[in-house]
Amino acid sequence: MPGLSRLRLQGSLVAMATALLTACGGGGDTSSGSDTDSNATTTFATLVRVAAEPAGTQCPLAGVRVDSGKDIDSNGVLADTEVTATQYVCNGATGATGPTGPTGSTGNAGSNGLSALVRVQVEPAGSHCAQGGSAVQAGLDSNSNGVLDNSEVTSTSYVCSGPTGATGPTGSTGSTGSAGYDSLLLLTAEPAGANCTYGGQRAESGLDTNRNGVLDITEVTRTSFLCSAAPADTQWVNVTGGSVQAVSNTGYLANASTPVTITLPANPAIGDWIKVTGVGTGSWTVAQNAGQRISTRALPGGSNLSWTDKGLPQSWSAVAMSSDGTRQVAAAASGNLYVSTDGGASWILRRTGAPWTGVATSADGLKLAACANGGAIHLSTDGGISWTTDGSSRAWAAIASSADGNRLVAAAYLDGVYTSSDGGLNWTQHESGRAFRTVSSSADGRVLVAGTNGAELYVSNDFGATWTARASAQYWWGLASSADGTRLYATVDTGNIWTSTDFGVTWDRRDYARTWRGITTSQDGRFVVATTDSGLIYQSTDFGKTFDSSADVGAWTGVASSSDGQILLAGKFGADLYSGTRRAYTTLGVSGFLSGGRDDAIQLQYVGGGTFVPISFVSANLVFTVN
Incomplete structure (x- = not known):
């Protein structure tokens, strides 16, 4: 060794x-x-x-x-x-590589699938080909006789002759023309891949322009594919009641009027899968063994939020967090600003004495910017331990930051919107005199949005150099942006949620009119969470198309999200802070499960570490039940 x-x-x-x-x-x-020797020498x-x-x-x-x-x-x-x-x-250099071990034994041969057959026959003029042509029929050789019988045809495509042109005026008799071009069809095997998942036939057609009787590659004008059906790799088990232990690479039909339970394979290999389809009127449940879980983030009903009361009652006005949710900051209108470095588990008072209206953070949570009504903008580069101010005194209403914390945008009521490219050391005023109340920024600080109290939204796509009025006049309250600025979200006091998918050029109303307050989104814009005053928190998992209620009733104000949308922070005015977590998996172990109903179907694949992920599903009942 x-x-x-x-x-x-x-x-x-x-x-x-x-x-x-x-x-x-x-x-x-x-x-x-x-030591000191006898001669007094130390x-x-x-x-x-x-x-x-x-x-x-x-x-x-x-x-x-x-x-x-x-x-x-x-x-x-x-x-x-x-x-x-x-x-x-x-250390010495690594020794030479040892000899290669012996080759393992050959595995068992798999069973043969059915052959895909193709036949071409003349298609008379009719509904399929107005001028006639060829019918290309394909299917599986179910009886293995090497002939595509009529009962085996599963797909037909047509190669049609071109239509006859309109009759032109009679011209002078010309010289005898050369013969026309023949139409050729070439069928070749298509390997399994992007065009045909399980292989099949490639059908290429075109005119024989060089009259050599062969369809050359330069003569191909149309290509279609006659694909083989999926191989008979799924053995289906009809479950008529009770519970069964699933076997890898097997499908299960939940065919009962009472609930059916199918437990995941106990010792799956990476890549193994199971399928479950609800056939009967009873529900079905996929149960788990110890150490197993199912990823639910992609499933309807699999990304619900749960909220935990963290205490610390204040008149909360604004919250923010780092991209991973570890560092969080919460500001209160009563003058206190708190910072957490453990995901909201504990909080430290870091700043006092200002009626805070807005707070923002860089992606790493170290660069903080907080603004106060009638005061200055406060800046920190060490996560809130030490602070400086910009020396201003304005009616600051809101502030937002780029991911690196260098580019800031802030709204001053009846004053304008201000931008900084050096972390808040210097500021430039834009659109002076407008009643700006809220702002948002893309991760790079290029796409900025500022909302007014009773007028339009103002959008900039050049780091704040120029601004364009968008949407209609509303009492805008909150704004949120995806990381790239493509998807934008805005709330209206006693109005709707508005969304944009084109960098703020056009806007659409969403959800119902409520007393909307703060709004936040994940970096991709998929997960959206919005608060209401004297109401609930609402969340969307489909890019703001639909919203469901979450949390309890309260005077909710600001809300912030981690970049993946899995961690949330929200505050109530005159009450507590609340930490939100989004479900991404079932509960680990035997207590976790996934359930569906009739016509619901799912295929789960094992990816290692005890985790199964859905690779396909049908949700006929809109949502799956997750625990």
Whole structure:
């Protein structure tokens, strides 16, 4: 074992180096301190420090660094200032690769599938081909007789002759013309792939322009595919009641009037799958073994939110969080600003004395910007530990940040919208005098939106250099942007939620009129969460097309989301902070399950680590039940 030999040699070298260095001063005594001989001469103990040496100039393949020196301060620890000699014990190069092991035995041959057959016959003029042509028929050779019988035809396509042109005026008799071109058809095998999942036939047609009787590649004008059906790889088990233990790569028909339970395969290999289809009137449930779970993020009903009361009652006005949700910040109109570095589990008071109206954070949660009505913009670059201000005094209403925290946009009521490209050190005013109340920013700070109180939305696609009025006059309250700025969301006080999918050029109304307040979205714009005053929280998992209620009734204000939409933070005015988590999996282990009903179907594939993911599903009952 070359690796073991190298380790033993390395250990021996370190021991030898240590012994030699120790022998150079202080004798064999390893204790700290100094000795005084009979002549009143003080000698200091020699210390040795051994540490790992990363790969680099001293040791190309890494190794061990051995520092030594006299314990001048007699504290028993070799300080950096006491090191007088350094040696390196370096790892040797990797040994040659061993011989290749023997080839494993050949696996069992799979069963033969049905052959795909094709036949071409003349198609008379009619509904399929006005001028006649050829009918190309295909299907599986169910009786294995090598002939495509009429009962085996499953698809037919047509290669039609062109229509007859309109009769032109009679011209002078010309010379005898050359013969016309023949129409040719070429059938070749199509391997399994993007065109035919399970293989099949490629049908190419065109005119024989060089009259060689062969359809050359340059003569092909049309290509179609006659694809084979899926191989008979699914063995279906009819479950008429009770529960069954599933076997990998098997389908199950839940065919009962009472609930049916199918438990996931106990020892699946990566890539194994099961299928479940609801046939009977009873429901079906996919149960789990210990250590198993099912990914539900892509399933209807699989991404529901749950909210936890975190306490800390304040008059919360604004919240924000880092892209991963670890660092969170919450500001209150009463003057307190709190920061959490553990995903909202605990909170530290970091700033007081300002009636906060807005707060923003960079993606890493270290650069914070907070604004106050009638005050300044407060800035921090260390996660809220220390702060500076920009020295302004305006009716600041809201603030937003780019992902890197360098580009900021802030709204000042009846003053204008302000932008900064240097983290808030300098600001430029735009659209002065308007009653701006809310702002949003894309991750790069290019796409900006500012909402007014009673007028239009203003959109910029050039980092705030120019602004264009969009949508109609509304009492805009909150704004949110996807990372790239393509998808934008806006709330209206006692109005609707509005959405845009073209960088704010056009806007559509969504959901019902409510007393909407804050709104937030995931970086891709799929997950949207909006709050209401004296109402519920509402969430969308389909890019704002539909919304479902969430959380309890309250005077909700601001809301913030992690970039993946899985972690949320919301505040109530005069009440507590609430932490939201979005379901992404079933509960781990035997208590977790996924349920459906009649006409619902799902295929789950094992991807390792105890996790199954849905690779296809049919949700006839709109949602699946997840636990």
